[in-house]
Amino acid sequence: MALKKLDKDTIIAMVLVSPSILAVLIFVYGFIAWSVRVSLSNWIGLLPDYEFIGLGNYLGLLKDPRFHIDVRNTLVFTILFVGGCLFLGVGLAILLDQGLRGESFFRSLFLFPMAISFIVTGVVWRWLMNPAMGSRMSGLNLLFDSLGLDFLVNKWHTTPNWGIAAIAIPAIWQMSGYTMALYLGGLRAIPESLREAARVDGASEIYIYRRIVLPLLWPVTLSAMIILGHISLKVFDLIIAVAGKQVALDVPSVYMWTTTFDGQFYGRGASIGILLLLSVAVLVIPYLYQTLREESTT
Amino acid sequence: MxxxxxxxxxxxxxxxxxxxxxxxxxxxxxxxxxxxxxxxxxxxxxxxxxxMWNLPSGLALDNFVAAYNQLAPHLWNSLRLVIPTAAISAMLGSINGFVLTRWRFPGADIVFPLLLFGMFIPYQSILIPLVQFMRTTGLYGSIPGLALTHIIYGIPITTLTFRSYYITVPKEMVEAARIDGAGLLETYYHIFLPVSAPAFVVVLIWQFTAAWNDFLFAVVLTSPENWPITVALNNLAGSQIIAWNVQMAASLVAAIPTLIIYIFLGRYFLRGLMSGALKG
Structure with a gap:
């Protein structure tokens, strides 16, 4: 009797959950395998062509100057974006942890950009970072100029070679509040008794932060670096919204999109997609492995 | 304090x-x-x-009217996309999360890591097969095709969010229901569903925002008449004809729905972010 009941429940459970699991297996893992197959083909043009050409597309990217720009831009962007978010995030979290008035208001204020799409952010910052000079000056440059901060006036994303650095500014604007929230969670988890004990021993507040609080926040920093790092590898819409499709500001995700859907180079596009996946996997899988192991031991 | x-x-x-x-x-x-x-x-x-930095002398609505005229059909497209996406995602997530909490099936140890990693993949790595799939099924260009995409790629995060919530339901309650003879579905309906409201809010908000703010899937999968708001806004911003002031107003119009949700339900929004990013 009990066995029969179990069987019925098992069948219901399978019926309920298998469509979703199948969908993920097909649409995520099956499609990844399919992309790998496309990346090993010479498919150019609208009609699929699966003729096997080995690693040709990947080797082509190694010699492709545009892909070199992409890798460099991604590196510059990642360092500035992750670094900026961590710096602002931990700073704001410590600031908000001082028991100031209006704490929850400011917390919401720093966090609200998270709710907005990268497209909206990009369109607005495109005007804030308007690079026009002289009589056509506007945006932040105009503001700097009228405040007497002329030395800050710059060409933003049109700066030769370093334009990608300007794209990190709206990205930091959008994601630093989130980083702050991660750090605030970490700060709140540190027992107050620990800090109290250090105070009793005569430690200064700065000493307490440097020697006790920041080291204890290391796990938060690590997760934040991985989450922000994988966002930065995937950055796409923000660049499109600020600057459109410019080779100077190209990154792999934009290259994949334009070469595949504008240029019809499906084989090359797939190989860029797979390289992106590999870079995200290298970053994320050790972290997920660690998280899952911790979860199963607790 | x-x-x-x-x-x-x-x-x-x-x-x-x-x-x-x-x-x-x-x-x-x-x-x-x-x-x-x-x-x-x-x-x-x-x-x-x-x-541009000066305050306006009055409250004129010219820009908003112009922006709305440009964007109205696409706002409607976004709503048609986001509402079914969020609703179906939440229902699927709830059922999946429940079954995966209650039922240790063979292979469960593989399914969780696979779901978890599915949240992080760059969608460029599945984009070509996805477009081929949509073309073959005739869903290419349409809102239902885009909604289906968001629902499927949302399964990992919605399932795991519900699962991490359902794990906190006391075992005694489930055990008591089992002794009373409740089957799997009764247990879900009488014990889990009634306490699910917070998880539903988190997942609904999460999927609403994700689908509303998405650009990559939308720009690849929809035809111009079905463009959601993000693609239309980006297109407007790239055009030489639409003045920048209208673009500013249009940006605000595109941001308002998710901003309103953030203002009123911000703490759930944050919880969604945390569960999505940290624990999975």
């Missing part, structure tokens, strides 16, 4: 500096909102790049 009691009377000058720092940071986060608002409310005659 604790620090206020101890420090406030002792070190007032430092605290003044802290507030100044807080205000400076607030300006950085508010600048884009300020530009969108002051530009949006200027009349067409008053708009000029030279005076």
């Amino acid at each position: 604790r620090a206020r009691v101890a420090d406030a009377p002792r070190r007032p000058p430092t605290r003044a500096w802290l507030y100044i720092l807080l205000l400076i940071m607030s300006i950085f986060y508010l600048l884009p909102m300020y530009v969108m608002l002051v530009t949006g409310f200027k009349s067409f005659d008053e708009v000029s790049l030279k005076t």
Whole structure:
């Protein structure tokens, strides 16, 4: 009797959950395998062509100057974006942890950009970072100029070679509040008794932060670096919204999109997609492995 | 709270500096909102790049009307996309999360890591097969095709969010229901579903925002008449014909739905972010 009941429940459970699991297996893992197959083909043009050409597309990217720009831009962007978010995030979290008035208001204020799409952010910052000079000056440059901060006036994303650095500014604007929230969670988890004990021993507040609080926040920093790092590898819409499709500001995700859907180079596009996946996997899988192991031991 | 009691009377000058720092940071986060608002409310005659930082002399709605006229069909497209996406995602997530909490099936140890990693993949790595699939099924270009995409790629996060919530339901309650003879479905309906409201809110908000703000899937999978708001806004911003002041107003119009959700349900929004990013 009990066995029969179990069987019925098992069948219901399978019926309920298998469509979703199948969908993920097909649409995520099956499609990844399919992309790998496309990346090993010479498919150019609208009609699929699966003729096997080995690693040709990947080797082509190694010699492709545009892909070199992409890798460099991604590196510059990642360092500035992750670094900026961590710096602002931990700073704001410590600031908000001082028991100031209006704490929850400011917390919401720093966090609200998270709710907005990268497209909206990009369109607005495109005007804030308007690079026009002289009589056509506007945006932040105009503001700097009228405040007497002329030395800050710059060409933003049109700066030769370093334009990608300007794209990190709206990205930091959008994601630093989130980083702050991660750090605030970490700060709140540190027992107050620990800090109290250090105070009793005569430690200064700065000493307490440097020697006790920041080291204890290391796990938060690590997760934040991985989450922000994988966002930065995937950055796409923000660049499109600020600057459109410019080779100077190209990154792999934009290259994949334009070469595949504008240029019809499906084989090359797939190989860029797979390289992106590999870079995200290298970053994320050790972290997920660690998280899952911790979860199963607790 | 604790620090206020101890420090406030002792070190007032430092605290003044802290507030100044807080205000400076607030300006950085508010600048884009300020530009969108002051530009949006200027009349067409008053708009000029030279005076873009000045306050408007009155509250004109020219820009918003122009922006709305440009975007109205796409706002509607976004709603048609986002509402079914969020609803179906939440129902699927709830059922999946429940079954995976209650039922240790063979292969469960493989399914969780696979689901978890599915949240992080760059969608460029599945984009070509996805387009081929949509073309073959005739869903290419349409809103239902885009909604289906968001629902499927949302399965990992919605399932795992519900699962991490359902794990906290006391075992005794489930055990008691089992002794009373409740089957799997009765257990879900009488024990899990009634306490699910917070998880539903988190997942609904998460999927609403994700689908509303998405650009990559939308730009690849929809035809111009079905463009959701993000693609239409980006297109508007790239055109030479639409003045920048209308673009500012349009940006605000595109941001308002998710901003409203954030303002009223912000703490759930945050919980969604945390569960999505940290624990999975």
